[in-house]
Amino acid sequence: MSEYLMILIGAVLVNNIVLVKILGLCPFMGVSKKLEAAAGMGAATAFVLTLGSGASYAINHWLLVPYNLTYLFTLSAIVVIASIVQFTEMYVKKASPALYQVLGIYLPLITTNCAVLGVPLLIVQNELQYNLIKALWFGFGNALGFTLVMVLFAGIRERLEGADVPGIFKGSAIAMVTAGLMSLSFMGFAGLVK
Amino acid sequence: MLNALLVMSGIAVLLGSVLGYAAIKFRVEGNPLVDKIDAILPQTQCGQCGYPGCKPYATALAADEAEINRCPPGGEEGIRKLGELLNKEFIPFGGETNAPKPKSVALIDENICIGCTLCIQACPVDAIAGAAKQMHTIITAECTGCELCVAPCPVDCISMIVIQEKIGNWKWKYPIYALTPA
Numbered sequence: 001m002s003e004y005l006m007i008l009i010g011a012v013l014v015n016n017i018v019l020v021k022i023l024g025l026c027p028f029m030g031v032s033k034k035l036e037a038a039a040g041m042g043a044a045t046a047f048v049l050t051l052g053s054g055a056s057y058a059i060n061h062w063l064l065v066p067y068n069l070t071y072l073f074t075l076s077a078i079v080v081i082a083s084i085v086q087f088t089e090m091y092v093k094k095a096s097p098a099l100y101q102v103l104g105i106y107l108p109l110i111t112t113n114c115a116v117l118g119v120p121l122l123i124v125q126n127e128l129q130y131n132l133i134k135a136l137w138f139g140f141g142n143a144l145g146f147t148l149v150m151v152l153f154a155g156i157r158e159r160l161e162g163a164d165v166p167g168i169f170k171g172s173a174i175a176m177v178t179a180g181l182m183s184l185s186f187m188g189f190a191g192l193v194k
Numbered sequence: 195m196l197n198a199l200l201v202m203s204g205i206a207v208l209l210g211s212v213l214g215y216a217a218i219k220f221r222v223e224g225n226p227l228v229d230k231i232d233a234i235l236p237q238t239q240c241g242q243c244g245y246p247g248c249k250p251y252a253t254a255l256a257a258d259e260a261e262i263n264r265c266p267p268g269g270e271e272g273i274r275k276l277g278e279l280l281n282k283e284f285i286p287f288g289g290e291t292n293a294p295k296p297k298s299v300a301l302i303d304e305n306i307c308i309g310c311t312l313c314i315q316a317c318p319v320d321a322i323a324g325a326a327k328q329m330h331t332i333i334t335a336e337c338t339g340c341e342l343c344v345a346p347c348p349v350d351c352i353s354m355i356v357i358q359e360k361i362g363n364w365k366w367k368y369p370i371y372a373l374t375p376a
Contacts, residue, residue, distance in 0.1 A: 034366060059205065067197045076205055083209040087216050094220035101246070162364035 004137055009192065011141025017115045018149045019179075019186040021122075024115025028153065029175060031106065033161075038154030041106045042147030048088060048110045049119055049146065052081045053139025056120035057132060070124075077120045085111045115146055153182060227256045234275045236267045238369070255280065263287050298354045299337040300344065304329050306351035313343035313352060 015021060018028050024045075031041045056077040064070050089107045093100045100107075110116060119142045123135045130138065156178055165174050231252040238248070243264035245251040254260040255276065262276040263285045270286070277284050302313075302322075309327040321337040324330030344352050357363065 063201055063205075067201060069198050069201055072198060072202060076202065079202075079205060079209060083213055086213055090213075090216050090220040093222055097222075101249070158366075159361065161366075162359075162361040 007138050008141045012145040013189040016145045016186050017142045019183040023118040024113050032154040035154045038150040042150040044106050045110050046143035046147050049116050049143040050139045051084050053119050054136040055080045057123050057135035060124050082111050228252050231255050238267045298339045298356045299334050300332050300352050301355050303351040306349050312346040316343045316346045
């Protein structure tokens with residue numbers, strides 16, 4: 001059980017996908033101006049990231065490795081992720097129109113989120129340590145980390161909007177500085193899990 | 195080589211059929227009238243109509259729950275087109291679509307207040323503290339600025355004061371578009 005806790009803490013805090021691995025910066029910078037939008041994006045990405053890690057692990061483990069085709073992993077992972085995004089969009093539209101309205105534009109954008117491809121690649125790199133459940137759990141942990149950082153960053157940027165920022169730092173510049181400082185502070189988690 | 199082709203096409207066929215099945219199973223029957231109205235609206239998603247976006251406003255129009263003059267970005271041309279589609283008379287922009295007032299709270303001048311409790315009864319959010327023949331006061335954090343307490347006051351001791359923008363109460367503005375005459 002403690003192993004799963006380690007995976008979770010490791011994925012959310014120590015090796016945070018955005019601030020430590022520096023993946024998925026496009027939505028991190030692009031969709032973090034408003035708190036609600038950031039939370040919506042985080043939730044949608046979390047769903048796809050979790051399912052995508054599980055599915056691409058399964059394909060790699062039961063299809064690509066036995067036939068000695070691991071060089072096709074990136075290609076098949078992209079296909080799987082794109083399909084999951086499409087499927088998610090259809091399902092959410094049917095099951096919960098309200099949620100679909102909130103997520104609307106962000107759902108298709110997830111296909112091109114590098115974090116969503118990066119996590120399956122990380123799982124495959126450490127293949128010997130993982131099984132399907134752990135792959136899903138690792139994906140979920142990273143999704144949680146992504147959402148956490150999105151919400152924190154959006155909160156800070158909303159406050160920055162009302163703050164007295166010097167002219168040359170306004171806009172993207174202060175966002176970059178903020179992201180760097182957040183990244184530094186997440187470095188403090190290194191060593192939390194051995 | 196053959197294995198690679200087979201595996202990849204296998205994945206593609208499997209995912210394709212799942213998506214195809216899902217497209218049929220999860221098909222959403224939209225109201226065709228809503229889509230027609232939505233096509234007329236300017237898609238600025240500005241929320242000036244009082245609905246969260248163009249689609250919700252279109253839905254309300256289709257259900258006959260809203261007037262057709264609630265969309266400033268569409269201009270009078272937009273009202274005319276909506277009127278044609280829904281067989282309604284042209285209505286010009288009303289007072290409700292004008293610029294909103296700045297956010298404000300009520301303030302009781304405690305020197306004039308006679309403790310009549312009329313404003314307490316009018317307040318919909320219980321933001322006024324006081325009792326009969328005791329001085330009343332506004333709980334600023336609770337006041338929504340609805341101005342319902344201003345009219346009942348027999349001695350006119352309630353005034354509305356505008357809240358200054360500070361970092362604690364700052365919020366994103368709704369986008370505002372200048373109206374161009376059609």
